[in-house]
Amino acid sequence: MKTDTSMQIPQLQVDNISIGYADRTVVEGISFQLKPGEIACLLGPSGCGKTSVLRAIAGFEPLMQGSITLHGKTVSSSVMSLPPEKRHIGMVFQDFALFPHLTVVKNIGFGLQKLPRKQRQQRVEELLELVELTDAKNQYPHQLSGGQQQRVALARAMAPRPDILLLDEPFSSMDTELREQLAREVRDLLRRDGVTAIMVTHDQHEAFAMADQIGVLGQGKLLQWGNGYDLYHRPSSRFVADFIGQGVLIPGEIIADNKIHTELGIVSGKITSAATSGQQVNLLLRPDDIIHDDNSPLKAEIVGRAFRGAVYLYTLKLQSGQQILCLVQSHHQHDIGEFLGIRLEADHLAVFSDLT
Numbered sequence: 001m002k003t004d005t006s007m008q009i010p011q012l013q014v015d016n017i018s019i020g021y022a023d024r025t026v027v028e029g030i031s032f033q034l035k036p037g038e039i040a041c042l043l044g045p046s047g048c049g050k051t052s053v054l055r056a057i058a059g060f061e062p063l064m065q066g067s068i069t070l071h072g073k074t075v076s077s078s079v080m081s082l083p084p085e086k087r088h089i090g091m092v093f094q095d096f097a098l099f100p101h102l103t104v105v106k107n108i109g110f111g112l113q114k115l116p117r118k119q120r121q122q123r124v125e126e127l128l129e130l131v132e133l134t135d136a137k138n139q140y141p142h143q144l145s146g147g148q149q150q151r152v153a154l155a156r157a158m159a160p161r162p163d164i165l166l167l168d169e170p171f172s173s174m175d176t177e178l179r180e181q182l183a184r185e186v187r188d189l190l191r192r193d194g195v196t197a198i199m200v201t202h203d204q205h206e207a208f209a210m211a212d213q214i215g216v217l218g219q220g221k222l223l224q225w226g227n228g229y230d231l232y233h234r235p236s237s238r239f240v241a242d243f244i245g246q247g248v249l250i251p252g253e254i255i256a257d258n259k260i261h262t263e264l265g266i267v268s269g270k271i272t273s274a275a276t277s278g279q280q281v282n283l284l285l286r287p288d289d290i291i292h293d294d295n296s297p298l299k300a301e302i303v304g305r306a307f308r309g310a311v312y313l314y315t316l317k318l319q320s321g322q323q324i325l326c327l328v329q330s331h332h333q334h335d336i337g338e339f340l341g342i343r344l345e346a347d348h349l350a351v352f353s354d355l356t
């Protein structure tokens, strides 16, 4: 009996790649892989090398070291690079790059010239339906909203069924409030068509809404690869802890397995990294780890308050002067200067020694 091995071959394998410009290395030793149908994001601050990695996958940047393999076929190494047009990739750019003189139908069908007319029409119709633009099919890009233009760009890139779709900050020209929603919509569309995709962004909310796996980059290195939950609750470094979500670090001492003594008392939970008894550490406290509890003997002074709609984000000062953050439902209103009863409730204890 024949076994189907296609599921075992990664759709994309990036193996120890380094990229540089004029002798300056900007990406160093990055490795990750995507299974067929998986959606990933490269996330990181400006200049950390995200776009360079995406451009290398597309075939626009040569590798100094390492290799890139698409569905079992090596497309880049330090000695060869298959030209972009031979890689069978799709790209969606920041500005969508739609053809202004072509209708929606013609934009979407642009990469399908080699298909017989009937099949081309069928694929375009299918995509129009998928991105819900059948009614706008004879319109020109300037007659569409930003979100509709983006769906056309997406459908055009998906039309030839690329092995992988690369998205370079596709929501950056949109309002912040819209981005997360669009990211979710795009994710649904990619899922429905089984597309493997990788998106570059510096917006963590977009990455959370879109990706199965997120790679956090800092100064050209891949610092952590995981899902949003892991990055938030089990950050592997201070950089990731700072970059993902909000939080503060408070000093503490490991007193036993999964127990830390801090100014807030003894905190129990799963310590996410190797730590030994007696070790001085800094414990990451997220705003959602601090629970408002009027009955708690532990009180902290409110020194800052930011309205976030459903919740207030309070900045609280402990006796030592150490500040922490706390999320409280916004129908509980408290003023600056008041003392709030709090307790700590954290499942995962992310700790960092001074050197990390």
Ligand SMILES: Nc1ncnc2c1ncn2[C@@H]1O[C@H](COP(=O)(O)OP(=O)(O)OP(=O)(O)O)[C@@H](O)[C@H]1O
Binding pocket: 021, 026, 044, 045, 046, 047, 048, 049, 050, 051, 052, 053, 202
């Ligand atoms: N063509 C180039 N020539 C020289 N240096 C470049 C070139 N492209 C990028 N760089 C440099 O490489 C580094 C990484 O750039 P890259 O665009 O990959 O980062 P990024 O994380 O995508 O940043 P952003 O979010 O601002 O787009 C930066 O220091 C950048 O200045």
